[in-house]
Amino acid sequence: MLKSFQNESSRTKRRRIRKNVEKAVLAISAFANVPDSAPTDTVACVADVCENPCTSASCIEFDNSEDNDVVDVASHIESNKQCDVSSGYCGTDNSFCFDDHTDSSSAFDTDSEINDTDLADELAGWVHRCDVLLSHVGLLLGILRKYHPSLPKDPRTLVKTERKVFIKQLKEGHYHHFGIKPTLTNLWNRNCLTVSDNSKQLLLQVNVDGLQVFKSSSYQFWPILGTIMNSVERKVFEIGIYGGYKKPVSVDEFLCEFVKELLQLCENDEVALGHISYSVAIHSVVCDAPARAFIKVIKAHNSYYGCERCVDVGKWTSHRVAFLSTDKPLRTDESFARETDEDHHIGKSLLACLPIGMVTHFPLDSMHLVYLGVVRRLILFWLRGPLNRNCRLSGHSVHIVSDRMLQMRNVMCKEFARKPRSLADVDRWKATEFRAFLLYLGPVVMMDVLSKEHYEHFLLLHVSLYCLNCKRLNQTHVEYAKKLLVCFVQDAVELYGEEFVVYNVHSLIHICDDVMKYKQINAITAFPFENHMKQLRKAVRQARDPLEQAVKRIYERRNTNTGIDVCDAWVSDDSGGAKCQSEHSAGPVLEQHSHVKQFAKVTFGKCTLTLQPSDDCVKLANGDIGIVRNILKTDSGVLLLYARFAVVGSLFTSPYKSELLGFCYKVSNMDGCMQSCNLDAVVAKCLRLPYSRDINVYVVIPMCHNEVY
Numbered sequence: 185m186l187k188s189f190q191n192e193s194s195r196t197k198r199r200r201i202r203k204n205v206e207k208a209v210l211a212i213s214a215f216a217n218v219p220d221s222a223p224t225d226t227v228a229c230v231a232d233v234c235e236n237p238c239t240s241a242s243c244i245e246f247d248n249s250e251d252n253d254v255v256d257v258a259s260h261i262e263s264n265k266q267c268d269v270s271s272g273y274c275g276t277d278n279s280f281c282f283d284d285h286t287d288s289s290s291a292f293d294t295d296s297e298i299n300d301t302d303l304a305d306e307l308a309g310w311v312h313r314c315d316v317l318l319s320h321v322g323l324l325l326g327i328l329r330k331y332h333p334s335l336p337k338d339p340r341t342l343v344k345t346e347r348k349v350f351i352k353q354l355k356e357g358h359y360h361h362f363g364i365k366p367t368l369t370n371l372w373n374r375n376c377l378t379v380s381d382n383s384k385q386l387l388l389q390v391n392v393d394g395l396q397v398f399k400s401s402s403y404q405f406w407p408i409l410g411t412i413m414n415s416v417e418r419k420v421f422e423i424g425i426y427g428g429y430k431k432p433v434s435v436d437e438f439l440c441e442f443v444k445e446l447l448q449l450c451e452n453d454e455v456a457l458g459h460i461s462y463s464v465a466i467h468s469v470v471c472d473a474p475a476r477a478f479i480k481v482i483k484a485h486n487s488y489y490g491c492e493r494c495v496d497v498g499k500w501t502s503h504r505v506a507f508l509s510t511d512k513p514l515r516t517d518e519s520f521a522r523e524t525d526e527d528h529h530i531g532k533s534l535l536a537c538l539p540i541g542m543v544t545h546f547p548l549d550s551m552h553l554v555y556l557g558v559v560r561r562l563i564l565f566w567l568r569g570p571l572n573r574n575c576r577l578s579g580h581s582v583h584i585v586s587d588r589m590l591q592m593r594n595v596m597c598k599e600f601a602r603k604p605r606s607l608a609d610v611d612r613w614k615a616t617e618f619r620a621f622l623l624y625l626g627p628v629v630m631m632d633v634l635s636k637e638h639y640e641h642f643l644l645l646h647v648s649l650y651c652l653n654c655k656r657l658n659q660t661h662v663e664y665a666k667k668l669l670v671c672f673v674q675d676a677v678e679l680y681g682e683e684f685v686v687y688n689v690h691s692l693i694h695i696c697d698d699v700m701k702y703k704q705i706n707a708i709t710a711f712p713f714e715n716h717m718k719q720l721r722k723a724v725r726q727a728r729d730p731l732e733q734a735v736k737r738i739y740e741r742r743n744t745n746t747g748i749d750v751c752d753a754w755v756s757d758d759s760g761g762a763k764c765q766s767e768h769s770a771g772p773v774l775e776q777h778s779h780v781k782q783f784a785k786v787t788f789g790k791c792t793l794t795l796q797p798s799d800d801c802v803k804l805a806n807g808d809i810g811i812v813r814n815i816l817k818t819d820s821g822v823l824l825l826y827a828r829f830a831v832v833g834s835l836f837t838s839p840y841k842s843e844l845l846g847f848c849y850k851v852s853n854m855d856g857c858m859q860s861c862n863l864d865a866v867v868a869k870c871l872r873l874p875y876s877r878d879i880n881v882y883v884v885i886p887m888c889h890n891e892v893y
């Protein structure tokens with residue numbers, strides 16, 4: 185219908201507009217004559233629909249300057265101060281809908297319209313959540329409209345596609361700025377932004393990174409993403425997106441609108457969310473090393489003056505730059521501002537005019553630096569490293585490690601989205617797989633495979649990163665972790681050669697400074713932003729105008745009330761936030777609990793315990809390591825029945841006894857006597873891994889990377 189309307193002459197268009205307006209006026213008159221007893225639901229219906237401005241693709245925008253008839257029409261309806269659903273006019277903007285449903289005779293059949301409005305919202309949410317093609321949605325609407333005639337005919341109306349979006353032309357490429365303030369207001373309106381503390385300040389974390397959009401083309405996005413660090417749910421949102429066949433040529437041009445708005449927000453503007461006005465402060469800028477160098481306008485990470493934290497000068501060795509010193513003077517925000525090390529700078533960054541430290545507000549991102557950087561490099565040296573260094577594993581050893589990794593697939597907890605893969609797939613491992621290897625699997629699968637020196641060297645990295653990830657240890661043991669990391673970097677030269685100590689490995693000595701400043705390493709990683717990138721890539725389906733496509737999809741999501749972005753509220757019951765599922769009666773139960781309900785699964789926070797071997801191991805406040813045998817729901821809360829391990833020892837003793845650090849326990853001899861405890865007594869859910877030297881022994885590692893306790 186839209187197409188035919190667009191193809192018609194101006195005169196015909198005007199005639200049709202006039203005809204529809206007449207219908208609208210008639211409907212409004214009819215509305216005015218509705219008896220007093222009727223309108224309660226009607227008003228609710230009208231208000232409900234009008235909350236969403238009519239931005240459908242089938243809406244025709246009036247051009248007031250050219251068409252006087254239309255001005256009259258618009259002003260006439262505006263004067264009525266009503267919003268007529270049946271005629272398709274929404275008083276909130278100068279738009280007029282020509283959907284077929286405007287002919288519906290049941291214009292004020294309120295119950296069905298309320299239901300259809302809900303149905304339309306639900307459908308729009310489903311379209312976003314399942315990423316359904318609009319052509320398929322159009323076919324579905326064709327079927328549904330037979331039974332729900334007020335549903336829109338055009339799928340773009342359903343998902344509230346913006347008719348026009350403003351794309352700014354840059355020297356090379358294009359840019360669209362969503363804005364920080366409008367985005368925060370939109371998030372708040374959709375209940376996706378709840379400030380977690382009592383402060384009147386929103387702490388904004390920013391991420392800038394490149395994204396290859398197509399496999400067969402160099403076209404790329406450079407989104408500026410943000411998240412509010414002191415909100416209950418850390419939702420990632422787009423602030424602006426650049427699209428082009430090259431990385432932005434001018435960083436100033438790319439960042440111009442963003443910096444301008446942020447500067448205004450930081451200096452004197454505020455964001456009104458409900459009744460409270462919030463100021464905005466910059467928490468940090470989290471990027472990978474190339475993006476940091478790009479937006480800070482400094483030398484690249486692989487250049488001689490590339491270290492962002494100290495003035496160490498790189499050394500060219502084996503076709504790469506290595507940073508071999510661990511005790512050079514540190515760069516500071518002041519020294520950066522004064523450009524005391526001229527060789528480090530390429531130019532002046534626009535970001536320098538923001539109220540941030542150009543060194544301390546740019547933490548080193550552990551996802552790229554540690555997991556994709558150091559851990560990957562370490563494994564590749566074990567597989568393909570220089571022969572003269574005695575670090576390369578034999579084919580047999582690689583086979584053993586791969587076998588052990590595959591065995592671990594059955595014992596990984598639900599909280600791990602990816603199961604371990606063989607070393608043969610290491611080139612395709614994702615960052616989360618490298619993280620799982622470093623924090624949990626590595627010490628077990630590499631035991632007796634690496635030489636003693638190489639294994640103990642790997643443990644330096646494992647212990648230090650575990651301490652930095654663990655809430656219990658990340659402040660008390662941060663100095664200890666720093667010492668271990670300095671040892672790791674110094675010993676790496678001896679064990680793997682100078683060429684091993686590139687920027688990523690060298691920067692390990694600096695990451696503890698960030699943990700001291702930001703308290704948690706998980707608060708300054710790019711994982712949330714990297715996950716969000718998938719949505720941007722999915723938003724582009726055709727080669728034509730990729731940036732416009734992505735921008736429209738993002739606005740659709742923002743215009744939809746029940747889209748993928750809407751926070752799922754945590755559903756709790758009366759058991760202190762714990763949710764018990766899968767009721768059974770198979771026991772075991774203690775005598776005093778014979779009457780209570782039994783369950784096979786309990787979820788609390790982000791953690792799920794079940795009676796299955798992969799999800800049944802817990803560490804308790806009294807120090808017990810136990811296996812959950814049953815979950816009981818009593819009047820006073822949730823009880824766990826568990827069998828404890830009688831023998832608990834350390835998996836390793838260097839650099840320190842792992843048992844005393846509180847992780848990597850070697851456990852055996854399960855107690856036959858059943859114990860009970862409250863769910864509150866659980867300190868951590870644990871991974872229970874098979875121990876290669878003895879089948880009766882397990883290695884138990886409390887999970888630390890997504891702690892919720």
Ligand SMILES: [Zn+2]
Pocket residue numbers: 491492493494495496507690691694
């Ligand atoms: Zn350095």
